[in-house]
Amino acid sequence: xxxxxxxxxxxxxxxxxxxxxxxxxxxxxxxxxxxxxxxxxxxxxxxxxxxxxxxxxxxxxxxxxxxxxxxxxxxxxxxxxxxxxxxxxxxxxxxxxxxxxxxxxxxxxxxxxxxxxxxxxxxxxxxxxxxxxxxxxxxxxxxxxxxxxxxxxxxxxxxxxxxxxxxxxxxxxxxxxxxxxxxxxxxxxxxxxxxxxxxxxxxxxxxxxxxxxxxxxxxxxxxxxxxxxxxxxxxxxxxxxxxxxxxxxxxxxxxxxxxxxxxxx
Amino acid sequence: xxxxxxxxxxxxxxxxxxxxxxxxxxxxxxxxxxxxxxxxxxxxxxxxxxxxxxxxxxxxxxxxxxxxxxxxxxxxxxxxxxxxxxxxxxxxxxxxxxxxxxxxxxxxxxxxxxxxxxxxxxxxxxxxxxxxxxxxxxxxxxxxxxxxxxxxxxxxxxxxxxxxxxxxxxxxxxxxxxxxxxxxxxxxxxxxxxxxxxxxxxxxxxxxxxxxxxxxxxxxxxxxxxxxxxxxxxxxxxxxxxxxxxxxxxxxxxxxxxxxxxxxx
Amino acid sequence: xxxxxxxxxxxxxxxxxxxxxxxxxxxxxxxxxxxxxxxxxxxxxxxxxxxxxxxxxxxxxxxxxxxxxxxxxxxxxxxxxxxxxxxxxxxxxxxxxxxxxxxxxxxxxxxxxxxxxxxxxxxxxxxxxxxxxxxxxxxxxxxxxxxxxxxxxxxxxxxxxxxxxxxxxxxxxxxxxxxxxxxxxxxxxxxxxxxxxxxxxxxxxxxxxxxxxxxxxxxxxxxxxxxxxxxxxxxxxxxxxxxxxxxxxxxxxxxxxxxxxxxxx
Numbered sequence: 001x002x003x004x005x006x007x008x009x010x011x012x013x014x015x016x017x018x019x020x021x022x023x024x025x026x027x028x029x030x031x032x033x034x035x036x037x038x039x040x041x042x043x044x045x046x047x048x049x050x051x052x053x054x055x056x057x058x059x060x061x062x063x064x065x066x067x068x069x070x071x072x073x074x075x076x077x078x079x080x081x082x083x084x085x086x087x088x089x090x091x092x093x094x095x096x097x098x099x100x101x102x103x104x105x106x107x108x109x110x111x112x113x114x115x116x117x118x119x120x121x122x123x124x125x126x127x128x129x130x131x132x133x134x135x136x137x138x139x140x141x142x143x144x145x146x147x148x149x150x151x152x153x154x155x156x157x158x159x160x161x162x163x164x165x166x167x168x169x170x171x172x173x174x175x176x177x178x179x180x181x182x183x184x185x186x187x188x189x190x191x192x193x194x195x196x197x198x199x200x201x202x203x204x205x206x207x208x209x210x211x212x213x214x215x216x217x218x219x220x221x222x223x224x225x226x227x228x229x230x231x232x233x234x235x236x237x238x239x240x241x242x243x244x245x246x247x248x249x250x251x252x253x254x255x256x257x258x259x260x261x262x263x264x265x
Numbered sequence: 266x267x268x269x270x271x272x273x274x275x276x277x278x279x280x281x282x283x284x285x286x287x288x289x290x291x292x293x294x295x296x297x298x299x300x301x302x303x304x305x306x307x308x309x310x311x312x313x314x315x316x317x318x319x320x321x322x323x324x325x326x327x328x329x330x331x332x333x334x335x336x337x338x339x340x341x342x343x344x345x346x347x348x349x350x351x352x353x354x355x356x357x358x359x360x361x362x363x364x365x366x367x368x369x370x371x372x373x374x375x376x377x378x379x380x381x382x383x384x385x386x387x388x389x390x391x392x393x394x395x396x397x398x399x400x401x402x403x404x405x406x407x408x409x410x411x412x413x414x415x416x417x418x419x420x421x422x423x424x425x426x427x428x429x430x431x432x433x434x435x436x437x438x439x440x441x442x443x444x445x446x447x448x449x450x451x452x453x454x455x456x457x458x459x460x461x462x463x464x465x466x467x468x469x470x471x472x473x474x475x476x477x478x479x480x481x482x483x484x485x486x487x488x489x490x491x492x493x494x495x496x497x498x499x500x501x502x503x504x505x506x507x508x509x510x511x512x513x514x515x516x517x518x519x520x521x522x523x524x525x526x527x528x529x530x
Numbered sequence: 531x532x533x534x535x536x537x538x539x540x541x542x543x544x545x546x547x548x549x550x551x552x553x554x555x556x557x558x559x560x561x562x563x564x565x566x567x568x569x570x571x572x573x574x575x576x577x578x579x580x581x582x583x584x585x586x587x588x589x590x591x592x593x594x595x596x597x598x599x600x601x602x603x604x605x606x607x608x609x610x611x612x613x614x615x616x617x618x619x620x621x622x623x624x625x626x627x628x629x630x631x632x633x634x635x636x637x638x639x640x641x642x643x644x645x646x647x648x649x650x651x652x653x654x655x656x657x658x659x660x661x662x663x664x665x666x667x668x669x670x671x672x673x674x675x676x677x678x679x680x681x682x683x684x685x686x687x688x689x690x691x692x693x694x695x696x697x698x699x700x701x702x703x704x705x706x707x708x709x710x711x712x713x714x715x716x717x718x719x720x721x722x723x724x725x726x727x728x729x730x731x732x733x734x735x736x737x738x739x740x741x742x743x744x745x746x747x748x749x750x751x752x753x754x755x756x757x758x759x760x761x762x763x764x765x766x767x768x769x770x771x772x773x774x775x776x777x778x779x780x781x782x783x784x785x786x787x788x789x790x791x792x793x794x795x
Binding site: 273274275278279298299300301302303304305307308309311312313316318331332335336337338341469471493494496497500501502503504505506507508509510511512513 | 626633642664699703
């Protein structure tokens with residue numbers, strides 16, 4: 001039963017939270033000195049991270065993307081990155097793709113927060129810098145790229161892409177984000193979904209939130225039940241008001257999908 | 266007359282702003298070297314903080330929550346915290362509750378910004394770390410907790426709480442935020458309102474903004490006139506566009522309340 | 531043809547991106563060590579900054595305001611400030627006005643990020659601190675100020691200003707933002723438009739975004755074609771979801787203007 005933990009002795013709960021925090025961040029945290037620090041252990045790690053219904057790898061991507069969007073202190077971002085790497089949930093190569101993905105979905109600065117954390121933790125773990133294939137690594141035909149971008153947009157979002165209007169639509173969306181980034185081989189589509197959802201959510205952008213919630217479920221990458229757990233994990237770094245907006249989008253879009261309706265905001 | 270100050274000699278105004286800034290931050294600021302720095306003194310402290318209609322304690326909570334949401338430099342957050350503590354408007358214990366409250370309403374990173382400031386200023390003032398009662402400090406019955414959470418939600422927001430759906434609604438809202446946090450004894454409900462309003466506002470979340478503006482006035486914790494002054498104080502750290510959104514919500518919700526209507530966005 | 535670059539050899543493209551990055555930031559960047567860092571060069575500088583349709587000066591204001599809103603690392607903000615100053619696109623005096631402008635449109639902390647960067651770069655370039663005229667630098671009549679604020683509001687936004695309600699509307703909007711800030715002589719209205727658009731956009735505030743997009747085009751300060759390029763440049767720091775919201779606003783408002791309609795959201 002999901003709330004079994006809530007019947008524990010409070011000190012048992014704190015010990016359980018500390019144990020999970022230590023495991024998930026790959027290091028023993030300092031002793032909490034304040035209400036906020038102890039609640040990090042007693043609520044966030046003892047309750048939120050302990051919940052069933054969403055796997056640990058998904059939670060790591062949600063947590064690190066959320067912490068980066070919030071410009072969290074290095075120690076917080078590093079904790080998630082260290083945990084994901086030491087527990088085998090993510091490789092340095094995958095995390096580098098994640099940094100580019102969140103850069104697109106919440107701005108370049110946010111990508112940099114995650115990217116620098118990956119560098120710090122990799123060095124700490126004695127890992128060499130991962131080799132990578134740069135974007136635009138081979139010559140391409142612009143027309144083919146735009147055709148491919150539109151096809152990828154449709155496959156990934158289940159809706160039609162934007163018209164070829166120079167600027168944001170053609171050069172930003174079709175050519176780069178869907179023409180190249182989403183289909184880079186270093187990170188799977190499911191991980192990219194969680195990162196995308198955190199990025200659109202943290203931006204508080206009405207239609208992008210709804211469309212990506214719809215796509216996540218319509219594609220089969222995320223179930224309705226996973227989405228409800230996602231919202232709670234996401235709210236930790238985004239705050240409860242953004243959680244409310246995301247939760248409403250999840251219910252609205254799930255209702256549309258249940259009726260077989262196409263996306264509409 | 267409220268605009269009396271605007272007739273003063275400009276240098277008198279700067280001296281008045283400096284005096285108020287010094288008093289409210291508990292320290293003499295460095296001499297302004299730029300237009301922005303002097304406008305901090307000549308507009309924010311000489312005009313905004315000087316206005317009638319909202320008490321100083323409310324302004325401190327609005328300012329420190331807003332500065333934390335904006336990830337302001339340590340010196341800015343510390344100024345408000347030092348001022349509130351040295352002027353007797355807030356104790357360390359109350360501020361620790363405020364840090365947890367803004368963590369919930371705008372994300373854990375934001376809570377951390379305020380929490381670390383409280384630690385720095387307390388040390389600077391030679392105060393020992395305040396004792397605190399941790400969350401989940403006694404065993405509880407999950408069913409009672411959810412019943413209590415729903416009752417608290419209704420009492421605090423004047424509207425019905427969400428259904429018991431596992432994840433964000435049941436475990437985030439009912440069990441934790443309204444089942445426990447809002448009713449912790451260390452901080453009064455009125456202070457919690459201002460912090461909540463800053464958090465929902467900074468998140469740019471449409472319905473949460475409107476519902477918390479409605480609740481703040483419906484509960485009697487904030488009058489319509491106080492809310493209009495709140496918006497100006499809030500805009501300092503949130504920016505004028507978020508101020509416009511908040512101001513519109515205040516007018517819309519006040520109109521509903523005047524007609525005796527229940528909350529609707 | 532706008533996509534000519536995309537046919538280049540990938541290494542030529544990286545060399546071109548590096549050259550442009552070096553020129554625009556006034557310094558040779560460190561060798562990229564990660565996917566994200568190389569994409570900064572290979573997409574942002576090689577493609578986005580290379581596009582026609584929006585002049586370099588506009589791009590500098592968009593980039594530095596966007597970087598400040600995102601609380602970007604000092605090195606990123608400094609790069610744009612150094613580039614704008616060394617290429618002659620902005621003076622220290624103009625940039626100080628820009629810092630105050632973005633403080634109003636996205637909060638004081640954001641203004642401080644840009645202001646401190648201007649100080650660092652000016653010192654690096656051996657420039658003395660610029661003299662400035664402080665706000666409220668002469669006595670004024672409150673009534674005249676409010677009349678002037680309403681007239682400026684109308685001239686700048688093409689719509690009527692808010693009623694004289696004490697607090698945010700009267701003391702924030704009419705008295706300060708439109709009664710004084712927008713018409714300070716140190717920065718032209720066109721530059722102020724770009725900064726405003728970045729600030730309202732980063733706030734994710736629905737009606738302020740639409741109204742300022744409308745005003746930018748209605749005033750003649752920005753053409754429809756410039757706005758489409760603006761969105762792509764803006765998305766670099768704001769992220770693609772905010773870019774989508776801005777792009778939608780641009781199309782909606784352009785359609786209204788084409789039909790000669792007044793502003794409506």
